[in-house]
Amino acid sequence: YVKNTKEILDKASREGYAIGAFNFNNMEFLQAILEAAEEEKAPVIVATSEGAIKYIGKGDIETGAKLAVEMVRTYAEKLSVPVALHLDHGRDFRIIMTAIKAGYSSVMIDASHLPFEENLRETKKIVEIAHAVGISVEAELGKLKGIEDNVVEKESVLVDPEEAKIFVKETEVDFLAPAIGTSHGAFKFKGEAQLDFERLKKVKEYTQIPLVLHGASMVPQDVVKLANEYGAELSGAKGVPEDMLKKAIELGINKINTDTDLRITFVAYLRKVLSEDKSQIDPRKIFKPVFEHVKEIVKERIRIFGSSGKA
Ligand SMILES: O=C(COP(=O)(O)O)N(O)CCCOP(=O)(O)O
Ligand SMILES: [Zn+2]
Numbered sequence: 062y063v064k065n066t067k068e069i070l071d072k073a074s075r076e077g078y079a080i081g082a083f084n085f086n087n088m089e090f091l092q093a094i095l096e097a098a099e100e101e102k103a104p105v106i107v108a109t110s111e112g113a114i115k116y117i118g119k120g121d122i123e124t125g126a127k128l129a130v131e132m133v134r135t136y137a138e139k140l141s142v143p144v145a146l147h148l149d150h151g152r153d154f155r156i157i158m159t160a161i162k163a164g165y166s167s168v169m170i171d172a173s174h175l176p177f178e179e180n181l182r183e184t185k186k187i188v189e190i191a192h193a194v195g196i197s198v199e200a201e202l203g204k205l206k207g208i209e210d211n212v213v214e215k216e217s218v219l220v221d222p223e224e225a226k227i228f229v230k231e232t233e234v235d236f237l238a239p240a241i242g243t244s245h246g247a248f249k250f251k252g253e254a255q256l257d258f259e260r261l262k263k264v265k266e267y268t269q270i271p272l273v274l275h276g277a278s279m280v281p282q283d284v285v286k287l288a289n290e291y292g293a294e295l296s297g298a299k300g301v302p303e304d305m306l307k308k309a310i311e312l313g314i315n316k317i318n319t320d321t322d323l324r325i326t327f328v329a330y331l332r333k334v335l336s337e338d339k340s341q342i343d344p345r346k347i348f349k350p351v352f353e354h355v356k357e358i359v360k361e362r363i364r365i366f367g368s369s370g371k372a
Contacts, residue, residue: 063133063134063137063144063145063146063164063166064104064143064144064145064166065145065166065167065195065196065197066106066145066147066166066167066197066235066236067167067197067235067236067271068143069104069106069143069145070197070235070236070271070315070316071271072104072371073104073271073315073316073368073371074270074271074272074313074315076371077310077311077367078310078315078366078367078368078371079274079310079314079315079316079317079366079367079368080103080104080105080106080315080316080317080366080368081098081103081105081106081317081319081359081362081363081366081368082106082107082108082147082149082273082316082317082318082319083105083106083107083108083319083320083323083359083362084107084108084109084110084113084149084318084319084320084323085107085108085109085113086109086112086113086116086117087116087117088132089348089352089355090323090327090352090355091107091132091133091136092136092352093323093352093353093355093356093359094107094323094356094359095107095133095136095137095140095144096356097356097357097359097360097363098140098142098144098359098363098372099140099141099142100356100360101360101363101364101368101369101370102141102142102369102370102371102372103142103363103368103369103370103371103372104142104143104144104145104368104371104372105142105143105144105145105363105368106144106145106146106147106166106167106316107133107144107145107146107147108146108147108148108149108318109125109126109129109146109147109148109149110148110149110150111148111150111151111152111153111156113125113129113149114126114129114148114156114159114160117129122155122156122159123159123163126156126159126160126162126163126165127163129146129163130146130163130164130165133146134164141372142372143372145166145167146164146165146166146167147165147166147167147168147169147199148160148165148167148168148169149169149318150169150171151168151169151170151171151187152170152171152172157170157187158190161190161191161194161196165196166196166197167191167196167197167198167199167235168187168191168196168198168199169198169199169200169201169238170183170184170187170188170198170199170200171200171201172184172200172201173200173201173202173203173204173205173238173240174204177202177224177228180200180201180202180228181227181228181231181232184198184200184228184232184234185231185232185233188232188233188234188235192233197235197236198234198235198236199234199235199236199237199238199273199316200228200232200234200237200238201237201238201239201240201273201275202220202221202224202225202228202237202238202239202240203218203219203220203221203239203240203241204218204240205240205243205244205245205275205276206218206240206244218240219239219240219241219242219257219260220239220240220241220260220264222239222260222263222264222266222267223267225237225239225263225264225267225268226267226268229267229268229270234270235270235271236270236271236272236273236315236316237264237268237270237271237272237273238272238273238274238275239260239261239264239272239273240275241256241257241258241260241261241274241309242255242256242257243256243274243275243276243277243301244276245275245276245320245321246276246321247278247280247285247295247298247299247300247321247324247325248297248298248299249276249278249280249299249300249301250299254299254300254301254302254305256301256305256308256309258308258309258312261309261312261313261314262312262313264313265312265313271315271316272313272314272315272316273314273315273316273317273318274306274309274314274316274317274318275318276301276318277301277306277309277317277318277319278300278301278319278320278321278322278325279300279301279302279303279306279322279362280298280299280300280301280321280322280325281300281322281325281326281358282298284322284325284326284329284358285298285325285329287329287330287333288325288328288329288332291329291332291333291336292332292336293328293329293332295325298325300321300322303365306365306366307365310366310367317362317366319359319362322358322362323355323358323359326354326355326358327351327352327354327355329354330350330351330354330355331347331351334347334350334351335347
């Protein structure tokens with residue numbers, strides 16, 4: 062059943078674990094994510110970016126948002142675990158409003174590319190509207206980019222805990238994504254993986270709300286290797302190591318955005334299945350084993366995040 066995202070994140074924050082926020086762009090990824098959550102007895106957030114809504118709706122935003130809500134609701138009402146549907150990286154006001162109107166449990170207003178005051182104003186506007194209709198809101202402070210070597214870059218990219226305190230107080234946003242050194246995609250770090258845990262600790266202390274880690278995929282090297290063996294070109298792919306994820310959760314991360322790990326798993330096993338069963342043309346026979354593996358990686362993540370059995 063579809064819950065208000067704030068409810069499941071506030072509980073996670075009180076009890077010190079994290080909920081997976083897994084992106085989907087089609088029915089098969091959604092099925093794999095929801096089956097994984099049900100088998101792990103874990104609350105789960107399923108998310109669509111603006112690109113996913115356009116993809117699902119073949120360019121029509123209302124169709125995409127409506128179909129996403131209907132697919133999630135139809136599957137979720139059969140499950141025992143709480144399921145929230147979240148708009149990831151909302152930037153276009155019209156798309157954010159369409160998602161709210163269609164029945165999303167929460168929306169992200171991503172104005173982190175704007176100067177602090179404008180980000181604050183944009184976020185405050187969305188919070189007022191969303192809260193008026195019982196929807197929770199996520200915002201972002203700092204920019205999603207790896208921690209560059211020189212300090213100047215670091216200052217302009219990572220979250221400023223003092224700003225976070227003011228931002229959360231002024232906007233009343235329900236959960237915040239502080240940039241602490243991660244980035245989207247499979248190539249997160251040039252050198253060693255590095256997250257700014259000191260900043261994270263301060264942001265949690267100053268804001269006391271659930272925090273979100275974007276760009277949190279672990280990029281499992283065995284799956285990267287398998288994909289490359291079957292013709293992919295993903296050398297140099299590097300993600301967030303398990304011990305860093307666990308430390309981030311200890312320090313107050315309660316929502317962990319994961320998309321790339323599902324994508325890499327999908328690509329590796331699709332390549333494998335197609336190359337091993339050369340006469341297969343039934344998409345159901347091709348996708349079934351592939352999405353079994355996608356489901357397994359989601360279960361592994363849910364276990365690492367500590368939300369297994371928390372439903
Ligand atoms: O933080 C993440 C995913 O992080 P990851 O790449 O480490 O999985 N996300 O918000 C997912 C962003 C997906 O956007 P798009 O559909 O436009 O490609
Ligand atoms: Zn993100």
